[in-house]
Amino acid sequence: MKIDERSQPIPLNAYRSVAGRQTEAGQTRRSPLPDAPGDKVDLSAHSRTAQQAARALKQMPEVRSDLVEKVRTEIENGTYRVDSEKTAGSMLKEAFENQIIMRKIDVMA
Numbered sequence: 001m002k003i004d005e006r007s008q009p010i011p012l013n014a015y016r017s018v019a020g021r022q023t024e025a026g027q028t029r030r031s032p033l034p035d036a037p038g039d040k041v042d043l044s045a046h047s048r049t050a051q052q053a054a055r056a057l058k059q060m061p062e063v064r065s066d067l068v069e070k071v072r073t074e075i076e077n078g079t080y081r082v083d084s085e086k087t088a089g090s091m092l093k094e095a096f097e098n099q100i101i102m103r104k105i106d107v108m109a
Contacts, residue, residue, distance in 0.1 A: 043051075074080035 071080060
């Protein structure tokens with residue numbers, strides 16, 4: 001096969017000139033051609049669920065101030081007690097839940 005100018009791929013700039021142009025602020029303008037088809041992205045239900053979970057996680061406070069203050073007060077008063085069975089149970093529950101979630105992710109992938 002002979003490779004010449006006609007068989008080389010179209011440069012990306014040619015696509016940009018039809019699909020849209022970036023403004024100085026980095027925003028994309030619509031195509032100058034009124035009937036030009038645009039790009040479209042369809043997200044799966046799994047992707048939408050993952051996006052919703054990520055948004056909910058971002059909205060959660062990083063530190064639970066009320067709980068931190070409660071524990072701090074109990075420590076200062078000498079009344080703070082750790083329930084080792086409850087702690088171990090919570091750790092095991094979380095580990096099992098993480099395994100279940102990871103299995104579901106592997107199945108969906």
